Amino acid sequence: MLKVENLYLRISNTDILRNLSIKVEKGEIVAIVGRNGAGKSSTFKSIVGIYKPAGGKIIMDDQDITGLPTHLRVRNGIGYVPEDMRIFPWLTARENIHLAAYLSRNLDRYEEIMEIILTIFPEIKQFLDREGFYLSGGEKKMLAIARSLATLPKYLLIDEALEGLAPIVVERFRDAIKMIKERGIGIVIAESNVLLATKTAERLYVLERGEIIFEGSSEQLLSNPEVMKILRGT
């Protein structure tokens, strides 16, 4: 289980996250939903160690990883797909994946990694030798998730997994996320679109101004008028 306990994040004297606790089991899909600026990306950046929280703990499989640098968190099993994807534009799709396998010290399992990736995203075969710069938004997102799989994560954080995708493509990504889950990986997605999130996740957290204000199933969330009102900003 990946557990975040009582996280506090302050940046320039502003509370960005307050007493935030979330958890995800292996093979579970959890979503963090919240309006723009609620703190979803900051939560992920704190979990991977890009931001240094003022308080709280991050525990992975009973190991306290709060003090570990980012590269060791990734090597220990936390995969991260940032909101802006960060695909290297002048490397091909294959090189982007290869580099992630190399940096996470998984090059000895490169063939197995490629097999996993191409089973989940067979579409990638068509653009393996194309440079990142020339990929579409959807292709970049696919590659970003594939690249994170090359680090052989136990837990995977996908920031805006479904945002900006055409409806038919959303379905495709949802299937891929389910295939990743079936490999026993615990997945956390961050979404500002509640409906996209409720159709994908088994359990959801609602984040509002840096605080968790709701935890429950899709049905519980959709039938909670107060929380839905906050999410709509009305």
Ligand SMILES: Nc1ncnc2c1ncn2[C@@H]1O[C@H](COP(=O)(O)OP(=O)(O)OP(=O)(O)O)[C@@H](O)[C@H]1O
């Ligand atoms: N490095 C930083 N310096 C200053 N403010 C920051 C920093 N990082 C985040 N914030 C602020 O923290 C708040 C939460 O930002 P965050 O990016 O986590 O929101 P989000 O929920 O991911 O929003 P979105 O849906 O727009 O991606 C925002 O008000 C943002 O401006």
Ligand SMILES: [Mg+2]
């Ligand atoms: Mg964000």
